[in-house]
Amino acid sequence: MLFHTWPFLVFVLIVLPVFFALKKTRLWIPWLMAASYFFYGWWNPYYLVLVFYSTVLDYLLVTLMDHCPLGGKGSEPQRRLTHPHFDDAVLKYAFIVAALLTVGAFTLGIWGPPTLRPTMALLGLICLLMTLGALLSSRKIWLLISLINNLALLLFFKYARFVIENLNAAFNWMHWSVTLPDPSTLMPFNFPYVLPVGISFFTFQSLSYTIDFYFGKVYRERNFLRFATFVCFFPQLMAGPIERARHLLPQFIEFPEVRLKNFTDGASLFVVGLFKKLALANYLSFYVERVYENPKSFGAPALMLATFAFAWQIFFDFSGYTDMARGIAQVMGFRLILNFNNPYLSTGLGEFWTRWHISLSSWFRDYVYIPLGGNRGGAFRIYRNLFITFLISGIWHGAAWTFAIWGILHACGIMVTRELERSAMYREDVPKILKQIAVFIFVCFTWIFFRAESLSDAFLISGRIFKAAWTNPEVPALMLLLVFVVWLYQFLLELPGREVLKTGLVRVSVVVAMVVYLCICSSGAGSFIYFQF
Amino acid sequence: MKEQTTSQLPDISFVNEVRLNARHWTVAFIIIAFILLATPRVWKRVERFETTADYRIPYGLSRDYWLYQRRLQQIDDPKRIILFGDSVIWGEYVLPERTLSHFLNQESGSRNQFVNGGVNGLFPLAIEGLVDNYAKAIRHRKVILHCNLLWMSSPKADLQVQKEEKFNHSRLVPQFRPRIPCYKADANERLSAIIERNVQFMSWVTHLQNAYFHDKSIPLWTLEDDGSDPAHYPNSYKNPLAQIKMAVPSDPAVDPLRGPASPRHKPWTANASGPTEFEWIELNTSLQWAAFQRTVQKLRKRGDDVLVIVGPFNEYIVAKDNLGPYQKLHDGVVRWLTQEKVDYLAPEPLPSELYADASHPLTEGYQQLAKRIYSDPGFRKWLLQK
Numbered sequence: 001m002l003f004h005t006w007p008f009l010v011f012v013l014i015v016l017p018v019f020f021a022l023k024k025t026r027l028w029i030p031w032l033m034a035a036s037y038f039f040y041g042w043w044n045p046y047y048l049v050l051v052f053y054s055t056v057l058d059y060l061l062v063t064l065m066d067h068c069p070l071g072g073k074g075s076e077p078q079r080r081l082t083h084p085h086f087d088d089a090v091l092k093y094a095f096i097v098a099a100l101l102t103v104g105a106f107t108l109g110i111w112g113p114p115t116l117r118p119t120m121a122l123l124g125l126i127c128l129l130m131t132l133g134a135l136l137s138s139r140k141i142w143l144l145i146s147l148i149n150n151l152a153l154l155l156f157f158k159y160a161r162f163v164i165e166n167l168n169a170a171f172n173w174m175h176w177s178v179t180l181p182d183p184s185t186l187m188p189f190n191f192p193y194v195l196p197v198g199i200s201f202f203t204f205q206s207l208s209y210t211i212d213f214y215f216g217k218v219y220r221e222r223n224f225l226r227f228a229t230f231v232c233f234f235p236q237l238m239a240g241p242i243e244r245a246r247h248l249l250p251q252f253i254e255f256p257e258v259r260l261k262n263f264t265d266g267a268s269l270f271v272v273g274l275f276k277k278l279a280l281a282n283y284l285s286f287y288v289e290r291v292y293e294n295p296k297s298f299g300a301p302a303l304m305l306a307t308f309a310f311a312w313q314i315f316f317d318f319s320g321y322t323d324m325a326r327g328i329a330q331v332m333g334f335r336l337i338l339n340f341n342n343p344y345l346s347t348g349l350g351e352f353w354t355r356w357h358i359s360l361s362s363w364f365r366d367y368v369y370i371p372l373g374g375n376r377g378g379a380f381r382i383y384r385n386l387f388i389t390f391l392i393s394g395i396w397h398g399a400a401w402t403f404a405i406w407g408i409l410h411a412c413g414i415m416v417t418r419e420l421e422r423s424a425m426y427r428e429d430v431p432k433i434l435k436q437i438a439v440f441i442f443v444c445f446t447w448i449f450f451r452a453e454s455l456s457d458a459f460l461i462s463g464r465i466f467k468a469a470w471t472n473p474e475v476p477a478l479m480l481l482l483v484f485v486v487w488l489y490q491f492l493l494e495l496p497g498r499e500v501l502k503t504g505l506v507r508v509s510v511v512v513a514m515v516v517y518l519c520i521c522s523s524g525a526g527s528f529i530y531f532q533f
Numbered sequence: 534m535k536e537q538t539t540s541q542l543p544d545i546s547f548v549n550e551v552r553l554n555a556r557h558w559t560v561a562f563i564i565i566a567f568i569l570l571a572t573p574r575v576w577k578r579v580e581r582f583e584t585t586a587d588y589r590i591p592y593g594l595s596r597d598y599w600l601y602q603r604r605l606q607q608i609d610d611p612k613r614i615i616l617f618g619d620s621v622i623w624g625e626y627v628l629p630e631r632t633l634s635h636f637l638n639q640e641s642g643s644r645n646q647f648v649n650g651g652v653n654g655l656f657p658l659a660i661e662g663l664v665d666n667y668a669k670a671i672r673h674r675k676v677i678l679h680c681n682l683l684w685m686s687s688p689k690a691d692l693q694v695q696k697e698e699k700f701n702h703s704r705l706v707p708q709f710r711p712r713i714p715c716y717k718a719d720a721n722e723r724l725s726a727i728i729e730r731n732v733q734f735m736s737w738v739t740h741l742q743n744a745y746f747h748d749k750s751i752p753l754w755t756l757e758d759d760g761s762d763p764a765h766y767p768n769s770y771k772n773p774l775a776q777i778k779m780a781v782p783s784d785p786a787v788d789p790l791r792g793p794a795s796p797r798h799k800p801w802t803a804n805a806s807g808p809t810e811f812e813w814i815e816l817n818t819s820l821q822w823a824a825f826q827r828t829v830q831k832l833r834k835r836g837d838d839v840l841v842i843v844g845p846f847n848e849y850i851v852a853k854d855n856l857g858p859y860q861k862l863h864d865g866v867v868r869w870l871t872q873e874k875v876d877y878l879a880p881e882p883l884p885s886e887l888y889a890d891a892s893h894p895l896t897e898g899y900q901q902l903a904k905r906i907y908s909d910p911g912f913r914k915w916l917l918q919k
Contacts, residue, residue: 006724260555268552283752290756297763341548474766476755478773493549501550504560510551511561516568520738521751 001042003270003324004277011039012328019332023255029225032252036234040198047196054153055231057126058146058206059224062213064133065142066220067091087137095134102127118186122152139214146210150203156183157195162399198238200396204363206231209245211367218245226252233334235325239318241339241359248334256333266331268511273323275514278522280486281317283479284309292451295461299471303461309475310451311444312483315344318357342490344443347435348421349414352443364393386418387411397450402458406449413442573737577603581780586638586645587630589623591784595653596702597743599736600781602667608648615650615671617660617828618679622651624899626889628792629784631896636903647677654701656684657825658692658713662705664828666730673836675916678829680843683892684821685862686811691821692716693814704729713820745776793896800886800895801850808852809891816865829875840915841870842906843879847888876915880905 001008015035022028041048067088086092105124109117126149133141155163160183171178184193209230212218221227230249236242256262291298291306298306319340326336343355353361365374372385387408394407420426426435445462452458492501500506553561582603594600605615616622616634624632634649641647655663660678664671688694692706698715706713708723718726729735746754751773758764790797816822832839843866851859863879870877880902887898894902906912 002721005721006728007720010724264553264555264558265547267558269547272549272551286753286756338548474769476752476766476768477770478752478755489549498550504557507551507553508557508561508564511553511557512564512568514551515561515565519569519734520741 001039003321003328004274007042011035016331020258023258028255029223029229029252032234033225033229033232036229036232036237039234040232040237043197044194046191050153050196050199051202051232051237052228054150054203054206055228057149058210058231059221059227061142061146062210062220063222064091064094064130065139065210065213067094068137068139068142070139070216086134091134091137095131098127098130098134102131113189115190116188119188143210143214146207150207154199154203156186157193157199159395159399161193201240201242202231202237204242204360205244208242208363208367209249212245218249221245221249233329235328235334236336239321239325240357241322241325241337242363243336243359247337251334258333262330262333266327266329268327269323269330270327271511271514273320273325273327275518276316276320276323279514279517280482281313281320282522283476283482284313284316287475287479288313288451292453292457292461295452295457295464298464298468299473300465300468301470302473302475303465303468305473305475305480307444307448307451307461307465309479309483311344311440311447312486314447314450315340316486342493344440344487345436345490345494346439347432348426349410349417349439349442350421352439353410353414360393360396364389364396368392383415386414390414401455402449402452405455405458406446409446409449413446569732569734573599573733576737579779582607583781583783585629587632587635587649589629589632589649589784590652591782592653593748593782593784594743596704596748597740598663598667598705598730599733599740600744601652601663602670602736605650605668606670608670611674613646613648614675614677615648615668616677616679617664617668618651618677619655619660619681619684620651620653621681621892621894622649622679623653623655624649624651624791625653625893626791626795626798627896627899628788631792631899633899633903636900637907640903640907650676651679652702655705656681656690656692656700656702657821657828658707659702659705661824661828661831662702662707662730665831666705667736669835671832671835671837675838675840676832677840677842678825678832680825680841680866681892682844682846682859682862682866685814685816685819686891688812688814689715691814691819693818693820707824711820711823741777744782745778746773798889798895801847801888801890802885806850808855809850810852810855811859813855813858813862816862816869822866826869829873833875838915838918839875840912841875841877843867843870843877844892845880845882845902847885847891848882849885849888850891876911878906878909878912880909 001011015031019028019031019035022031037048037051040051067090069087086095102124105120105127109121109124112120126145129141129145129148133145164180164183168179171180182193187193209218209221209227213220221230226249229252230243230245233243233248288306288310291302292310295303322336322339326339329336337359339357339359341355341358343352346352346355369385369389372388373381374385375382390407390411391404392407394403394405394410397403397406448461449455449458452461489501492498582600584604584607588604590597590601590604608615616637622633629635629649632649632651634647637647638645650668652663657680684690689698692698692700692713692715694715696715697717700715703716703718704726706716708718708726729739742748742750742754747757749757754776755768755771755773756766757768759767789795792798814822829839829841843863846859846863848856848859867877867879883894883898883901887895887901889895889898
């Protein structure tokens with residue numbers, strides 16, 4: 001169910017009134033959870049199994065972690081292995097249940113129905129680790145299981161085919177007679193092997209909860225329904241923003257205050273998001289697709305303009321989704337974190353990443369970059385950390401070399417410009433507009449790798465931008481006009497003239513213009529780019 | 534990346550100034566509602582729409598239901614009689630001034646008593662939607678409804694097959710109930726069809742697209758290619774507003790696909806297609822027939838005096854051993870009309886050479902049919918009754 005479609009309107013018209021009607025009861029959380037599961041199941045009911053499994057496991061793991069002593073006091077591995085004993089009854093029961101499940105899962109993994117064996121074998125491994133975790137009373141092991149489980153889901157559904165194809169190609173190149181089977185053969189009951197929408201988002205969100213709990217940054221949520229609602233909260237389930245437990249979970253404790261401002265602010269956000277998606281992103285996508293599908297047929301201006309168009313398409317598409325998500329949540333009284341802050345006004349690449357997909361970049365910063373050492377250590381270590389973080393960030397977007405290169409390009413860009421951005425000369429002497437344009441051009445260049453169908457296409461496009469003939473790009477003037485109007489609006493926001501934009505007349509005019517434009521000129525109901533990630 | 538904790542994340546709700554308070558929203562809502570309500574009405578006044586006695590909705594504007602509605606609203610004389618139906622009424626192979634309505638006018642000696650209310654590509658399930666949503670202006674009038682048995686000639690024609698079929702006028706058919714098995718549109722498409730039918734502004738937008746933008750949204754029109762190889766995009770730099778000529782396009786002065794001069798205008802036998810075995814549908818299971826029945830009832834509920842013309846189907850095209858089921862179907866239709874006390878005519882088939890295919894007459898066929906209808910005492914009686 002997409003935000004910009006009529007079924008979603010029907011869904012909201014049912015969900016919201018019931019949600020507010022349940023204000024004085026305890027049923028509003030189960031209702032939110034049921035609505036979120038329905039929303040997610042609308043795509044493919046099989047996906048629900050996955051999100052439910054991930055939720056249950058992380059809930060259990062944190063519960064068990066909470067029963068283990070802090071600071072690793074409980075884990076005297078050798079003693080506990082040789083003389084099993086349990087300080088906590090919950091861990092004792094967990095040990096028994098996990099041990100039984102391990103035996104059951106391995107039994108099915110060996111003698112069960114063939115299509116179920118790989119899944120059962122993996123489940124057996126998870127249960128075995130859980131048995132060990134209970135026996136050793138170790139918080140680390142519970143965290144490890146959560147990491148393994150969430151990352152394994154992500155790796156299997158998102159990257160397995162890519163990895164296997166590359167390995168098979170490598171074996172073939174080395175003349176080894178080994179061929180790894182396609183991951184679809186590992187699916188239980190021959191279920192179709194398809195990438196579950198939003199898997200990268202809800203696994204990261206759930207994972208952040210277990211990591212934060214391990215480090216004592218978040219309280220343990222005892223109410224399962226509340227935790228499940230946190231993992232699958234429908235406005236941000238499919239494409240973020242990736243919320244942190246400490247920000248969103250407390251909002252589910254009490255029914256949010258019902259305020260008129262929530263409705264007006266939420267509606268404002270939603271309309272802007274809808275306009276970004278339907279009027280701008282979808283329109284731009286047609287031109288981008290035309291050129292990127294067959295880059296050989298287009299001259300340099302068309303390739304440049306298509307790349308420029310894609311930069312705006314992905315911004316409008318993703319930030320439009322986020323605006324709508326935040327708008328819907330706000331109407332209900334929940335606040336989701338800001339995910340985009342006019343990124344194309346950035347004056348440096350470092351700043352760009354504090355404005356673009358903020359929830360993801362902060363996730364990588366907190367759970368990858370800082371654990372790697374962050375800004376501590378010498379320049380080499382910092383650059384190494386940056387490189388690894390951006391490489392992983394690139395791969396997070398998809399299983400293709402193009403995404404890896406995209407991440408590497410950003411890493412290189414940041415490494416090269418980091419010192420420059422810190423210098424007084426750059427900060428004070430270079431005109432802001434020049435810095436903004438330079439950053440925008442670099443980001444556009446990296447988008448070539450993000451959007452291209454293949455690595456060879458990406459190199460072809462980057463080459464042809466400089467070498468191909470200057471032919472008529474036949475880009476719709478209306479499309480460019482719309483983009484420039486939005487860009488200009490963004491620039492105006494940073495000028496003293498911003499006050500004009502704050503007047504009621506301008507605000508109302510902008511909304512009326514957007515709604516009327518949408519009614520007359522919307523460009524179809526295409527899906528969101530980030531759903532594939 | 535700067536090291537900062539999540540609690541230090543910017544807690545900003547808005548990064549633009551498009552943030553309306555309740556007062557702003559009220560004003561915006563009033564303005565938007567005014568625009569949505571007023572635009573189609575104002576448009577009717579300012580856009581030229583010239584119709585003649587034999588006017589029919591141009592082929593290219595077949596999906597412009599807002600225009601269809603506007604056309605019917607223009608017919609304010611209660612004595613004028615609308616002919617509702619598919620391409621048989623519209624005149625698939627003939628020129629606008631050679632359709633059934635034209636010849637009926639000729640027979641009656643009036644210039645414009647009979648109005649061509651047919652639309653190319655319709656079928657009973659779509660006629661039902663058209664009558665239901667866009668022909669509300671036709672109340673307490675005499676109307677003629679054509680019943681084309683072709684739509685019950687196979688499960689495919691009856692839209693009963695399970696496999697997805699693309700068909701014309703899908704936005705007019707029932708979107709949820711009764712279920713049409715071969716119609717597999719997603720919920721969004723179905724709901725948007727319902728909304729378009731019920732919100733004048735949305736129908737007007739479709740009119741705009743049909744009349745001026747080659748049946749496309751304005752952004753898609755700017756991206757339209759010219760069909761050449763390599764493709765060119767002639768509309769890229771054009772101003773879309775300049776396309777709106779404020780005059781409803783009419784049929785081309787010379788239609789190469791219709792009329793005696795057209796190569797299509799020839800007897801069905803010239804196509805060398807012999808008799809056909811049809812898989813006639815049982816009436817009680819037919820979706821199209823059920824829609825036809827509902828249409829009759831809806832029109833009568835509006836106080837319209839309905840006369841149904843059944844066929845005449847080209848029986849010469851039906852294989853001999855297939856005539857029995859056809860006759861059974863025909864008799865079933867007639868029986869229901871009799872039972873429901875609906876006035877009807879079931880003319881005998883025209884001579885074989887006056888059919889272009891299974892159901893469409895050629896020019897002379899329409900002329901003969903009009904003569905037969907007009908000379909029928911039942912028809913005369915129906916015309917005279919108040």
